[in-house]
Structure formats: structure tokens, C-alpha cells
Amino acid sequence: MFNVQDLVRDNIKKLVPYSSARDEFKGEAKVFLDANENSLGSPLIKWYNRYPDPLQWKIKEKLSKIKGVPGKNIFLGNGSDECIDILYRAFCNPGKDNVVICPPTYGMYEVSAHINDVEIRRARMLDDFQLDLIHMENLVDENTRIIWLCSPNNPTANSLDRGDIEMILNNFPGIVCIDEAYINFSRQRSFIQELQEYPNLVVMQTLSKAWGLAGLRLGMAFASEEIIEIYNKVKPPYNIGQATQEIVLQALDHVEEVNEMIKLLVAEREILAGALSGLDIVEKVYPSDANFLLVKVKEPKKVYEHLLSLSIVVRDRSKVELCEGCLRITVGAPNENEELINGLKNFLR
Numbered sequence: 001m002f003n004v005q006d007l008v009r010d011n012i013k014k015l016v017p018y019s020s021a022r023d024e025f026k027g028e029a030k031v032f033l034d035a036n037e038n039s040l041g042s043p044l045i046k047w048y049n050r051y052p053d054p055l056q057w058k059i060k061e062k063l064s065k066i067k068g069v070p071g072k073n074i075f076l077g078n079g080s081d082e083c084i085d086i087l088y089r090a091f092c093n094p095g096k097d098n099v100v101i102c103p104p105t106y107g108m109y110e111v112s113a114h115i116n117d118v119e120i121r122r123a124r125m126l127d128d129f130q131l132d133l134i135h136m137e138n139l140v141d142e143n144t145r146i147i148w149l150c151s152p153n154n155p156t157a158n159s160l161d162r163g164d165i166e167m168i169l170n171n172f173p174g175i176v177c178i179d180e181a182y183i184n185f186s187r188q189r190s191f192i193q194e195l196q197e198y199p200n201l202v203v204m205q206t207l208s209k210a211w212g213l214a215g216l217r218l219g220m221a222f223a224s225e226e227i228i229e230i231y232n233k234v235k236p237p238y239n240i241g242q243a244t245q246e247i248v249l250q251a252l253d254h255v256e257e258v259n260e261m262i263k264l265l266v267a268e269r270e271i272l273a274g275a276l277s278g279l280d281i282v283e284k285v286y287p288s289d290a291n292f293l294l295v296k297v298k299e300p301k302k303v304y305e306h307l308l309s310l311s312i313v314v315r316d317r318s319k320v321e322l323c324e325g326c327l328r329i330t331v332g333a334p335n336e337n338e339e340l341i342n343g344l345k346n347f348l349r
């Protein structure tokens with residue numbers, strides 16, 4: 001059965017984490033001379049001379065209310081990419097352990113594995129972009145530490161079948177990480193309410209998509225207290241800067257506006273999908289649960305270049321397995337979508 005401690009690398013088990021000045025003294029004081037900060041202040045914003053809260057408790061308190069998950073089950077990273085990297089560093093022995101990914105999917109699971117010298121095993125998705133459970137089962141061995149699932153998936157835009165995910169959570173004795181970067185645009189329920197049920201579950205979300213804060217870099221991992229403790233042990237002491245913490249705290253008071261943006265983007269997605277489907281050059285618009293569309297076109301390279309000549313950038317995914325001939329198009333603001341459609345109408349083959 002699943003036991004987190006059996007999976008953690010020995011060096012991480014033995015690790016004595018860095019103890020920062022802010023870890024060792026948490027209260028209020030008149031004079032802080034414990035962290036070698038600049039005691040005269042900062043030229044721009046006076047209090048930025050101080051190190052930030054290493055565990056970002058104020059943000060976690062607010063997030064906890066929004067997400068319905070206790071703060072002790074939340075880790076905050078410098079983007080989801082840090083949440084991905086730390087899982088490798090904590091659970092995968094370089095040159096020995098392996099992980100399973102399901103391509104086509106988000107590229108950082110693979111890049112981060114290479115950086116950490118961890119073997120990647122690929123369970124290619126089925127033609128309908130769902131999981132090939134039998135292939136996945138055959139790939140797993142006693143050194144498989146993590147299965148990466150992305151739902152809704154980038155670049156295919158669909159959500160994975162919930163029953164398939166549950167099957168993996170119930171049977172795989174390693175970490176199952178579900179990347180829900182696009183969950184706010186989806187009809188599917190998030191897995192963050194299932195943490196009690198599955199001790200091997202890590203759910204990642206981000207403020208980079210629906211919250212419109214890609215520039216700040218704030219990724220979230222939700223998991224058992226035991227897994228979060230490992231995350232905190234391995235992370236750099238002050239991984240979320242003071243400026244980010246302050247802006248995120250303010251942004252989290254604007255849930256209603258974010259929900260309005262989500263509604264607008266989902267409505268725009270459907271309008272855009274309809275308009276694209278009507279174009280001669282478009283062969284297929286795949287159903288989307290995200291804020292982008294995967295679109296199969298007749299001459300992807302030429303269409304891509306044509307759009308570039310109009311100063312419109314989309315993502316050419318035409319060489320990605322199972323996405324042959326496809327462009328990935330982010331849903332824009334209404335005027336941007338109109339510009340895109342007009343540009344495509346003028347494409348001469």
C-alpha cells in the first residue's frame with residue numbers, strides 16, 4: 001500500500017532543512033537584527049529590505065477559504081514549474097527511478113525529468129486523447145515514482161476521464177500528480193476535494209491562467225500534510241518574493257471578477273470555435289475544456305506564417321504526435337478573436 005516515507009529519497013529523509021531567520025523568530029519585535037538585511041530600508045519601497053514570510057501563511061489562509069482546503073495542505077511555488085521540479089528532487093533518485101507521462105502533454109514534466117536525470121516512460125494517449133490504461137500499467141515497475149496527468153490537458157484541451165484517473169489513484173502505489181492549470185475553464189470537478197481519500201494525490205493549480213497573473217509566478221500544489229511537509233523541506237527558503245505575496249493577497253479578494261472573466265472567456269471560446277469551424281482551411285476544432293483551442297488546419301506551417309505576417313502569434317503544434325496538422329490557439333479578447341478570424345479568412349492557399 002501507499003506510504004509516502006517509502007517513496008522519499010534517502011538524502012531528503014536525512015536532510016536537515018535550512019533554518020532561516022524568519023523560521024527561528026516569528027513574533028513582533030521593535031528591532032530586527034537577525035537576518036543581515038539592510039537596516040536603513042530600501043530606496044523604492046521601504047519595507048522591501050525585509051525577507052518575506054517563507055511559508056506565505058497569509059496567502060494560504062485566503063486560498064484555504066477560496067478552495068476549501070486547509071492551509072497545511074497547500075504548497076506555493078514559483079510557478080507550477082517549481083512544484084513539478086520539487087516532486088522530482090524529493091521522490092526520484094537520479095539514474096534509477098522513472099516516471100510515466102501521457103503525451104501529447106505539457107512539456108515541463110519531461111524537461112524537468114531530464115534536468116533531474118530521471119527516466120521518462122511514455123504512455124501515448126489514445127486517438128480520442130484519453131488515457132491508455134493498459135499501456136500505462138505495462139510501463140509501471142517498482143521504480144516508477146510519479147504518474148503525471150494533465151486535466152484539462154495541454155495541448156489537446158480535453159479533460160481526462162474521471163473514472164480513469166480514479167482507477168490510477170486506487171491502484172498505483174506512487175505519487176499521482178494531476179495538473180489542473182486549466183480547471184477553471186472546465187466542466188469537470190477539481191480533484192482538490194479528494195485529498196482525504198487519496199494519500200498519493202498531488203493536485204497542481206496556478207494563478208497564471210484564469211487569475212490572469214502569469215507574470216507574478218504563483219503555482220499551487222495541494223496534497224496530504226505529509227507530502228506538503230516534504231515540499232517545504234526541499235524548497236528554497238524564500239521562494240515567493242514579498243512583491244508577489246502582496247499582490248497575490250490583493251488579487252485573491254477579486255474572486256467575482258475572475259469568475260466573470262472565466263465566463264467571458266468560455267463564451268468567447270465557443271464563439272471562436274464556431275467561427276473557426278466555418279472556415280475552409282479548418283479541418284477540425286477539437287472540443288475544449290480550457291482557454292485555448294486545438295485546431296487542425298490544411299496547411300499548418302503556411303497558416304502559421306500567414307498569421308505571423310499579420311502580427312498574430314499562435315502555437316504551431318503540427319509536429320507533435322497525435323496533433324499532426326494542428327495549431328494551438330489561445331482564446332483572445334473579443335477584438336483579438338475577430339482579428340484572428342478575419343486574418344484566416346484572407347488566407348489564400
Ligand SMILES: Cc1ncc(COP(=O)(O)O)c(C=O)c1O
Nearest residue numbers: 079080081106154181206208219
Ligand atoms: C498544463 C500546464 N501546467 C502548468 C503550466 C505553467 O504554469 P505556471 O505558470 O504556474 O508555471 C502551463 C503553462 O502553459 C500548463 O499548460
